[in-house]
Amino acid sequence: MKSKLIELNTIVEHDGILSVGEMKRDIPFEIQRVFYIYNVPSKNIVRANHASVNTDFFIHTVVGSVCIELFDGKNTTKFKLDKINKGVYVSKLTWIRVMDFSENAVLQVYANNTYEKCEYIKDINEYKKYILD
């Protein structure tokens, strides 16, 4: 699996904490889009549940925690994301499920493409067929 955890540089100062990500050095692509998912009303909700054909992501929580499950057609990996400076790089063509949103969780996603609805596969069987072909 190409996806992997990435830690952002963090400096604890007397007047606060600073966490920094630089493009290419820390986040391995150029950002074309950022989005935030928040006010998720229940722990039972699963967000994403899709794969993107062309887009890589960097995903972390700014507040609170989530579980993220990644499936690349062969292997499944799960991460708990619960720190502002600990994110996961998710390569294109990975099936993504985000669940167990804690109350007040704010999930942030960086993407290397603008949004194109048609490049998302939303059916797991279609995804498996796509990835195996």
Add this chain to the structure above:
Amino acid sequence: MKSKLIELNTIVEHDGILSVGEMKRDIPFEIQRVFYIYNVPSKNIVRANHASVNTDFFIHTVVGSVCIELFDGKNTTKFKLDKINKGVYVSKLTWIRVMDFSENAVLQVYANNTYEKCEYIKDINEYKKYILD
């Protein structure tokens, strides 16, 4: 003053809220660096208190609130930043002060340059001299 408020597109869904920023469309530059400032221990602390010679910023709070004061050498403008989808674009050569951090505030800053210590002016008189020359 070139700096201005920018609102990110926000979609309220049954399973959460989504706020999106696309480069150039919403955030008027290409991102080279992101950073977060958090765990600021007191309302009396002023962060930034400098100007950047070459870097533009997009600044917002993901959680909580701050006040941001911008000075372009002529005029001073103040904004309260208290929504994930309301940020301020700050052009280079603007003197920036961020204060009144609420408890648990997380400030996020997008920058169009990597970090170069030498491009920050940290003395207000030096800044005024630079901007007037």
